[in-house]
């Protein structure tokens with residue numbers, strides 16, 4: 082595990098990278114968006130995934146500047162892709178926001194500024210938050226979500242269904258997208274109950290006018306089961322693992 086000091090050095094020394102995982106229209110497989118996933122190009126240990134440093138980043142507060150950097154980088158990348166190929170079908174980039182980052186005073190301004198600096202549109206950004214963020218200081222969180230929404234930024238609940246919250250927040254909070262956790266998809270073919278749960282989430286989302294992204298799709302059978310349920314969007318190794326920025330444009334073309 083990495084130390085707080087090493088993490089701040091990673092930011093200052095440009096050792097952070099972002100990989101992008103396609104999010105597809107399930108029936109056609111066309112890429113509609115990408116999720117930004119941070120990596121650390123460590124000087125001696127090689128390329129590290131979030132597992133190796135996100136916890137320390139959260140505890141030390143380094144997640145705040147790291148998250149800010151990812152936000153600027155991801156918006157800048159989408160703007161660059163779109164500038165290079167105006168026909169490109171990518172509609173948005175999905176960026177994970179930790180609860181600590183979201184609760185830092187000035188977060189909404191940071192988002193607004195990142196959009197402006199990148200020459201991006203608010204509609205190009207989807208922020209992924211977790212259910213746990215909605216549990217504490219719900220009024221303040223709802224206020225900030227409404228402000229972001231008013232700008233045109235959209236909000237997703239990541240890892241939906243795994244949290245410790247009640248469903249009532251779906252009425253109170255301005256949420257646009259549910260990301261169904263991989264743990265629900267894993268046994269969708271093997272378990273009638275898992276399939277029924279996912280079907281219920283997809284139906285719930287449709288009735289509440291929310292979009293749904295099924296995460297962690299690893300094979301054609303899972304995809305077919307989700308298409309059968311009219312689940313509109315998906316993400317997973319069956320379509321693509323997270324890739325480097327230059328690998329996205331060719332994928333976006335193949336899918337046409």
Ligand code: G
Pocket residue numbers: 117118119130131132135144148151177178179323
């Ligand atoms: O592919 P993967 O190993 O990248 O992601 C592991 C976990 O790390 C995921 O749960 C994801 O939500 C989290 N994660 C990835 N990138 C970021 C980021 O930029 N900020 C935050 N807060 N979490 C991230």
Ligand code: G
Pocket residue numbers: 102118177239240296297298299316317318319323
């Ligand atoms: O928690 P969040 O949804 O942000 O994290 C996404 C994580 O899931 C990342 O670590 C990403 O690399 C990983 N991931 C994405 N698709 C798949 C998949 O099909 N199978 C597995 N095992 N992991 C996946």
Ligand code: MN
Pocket residue numbers: 116177209239
């Ligand atoms: Mn996510």
Ligand code: NA
Pocket residue numbers: 239240241260261262263296
């Ligand atoms: Na998830």
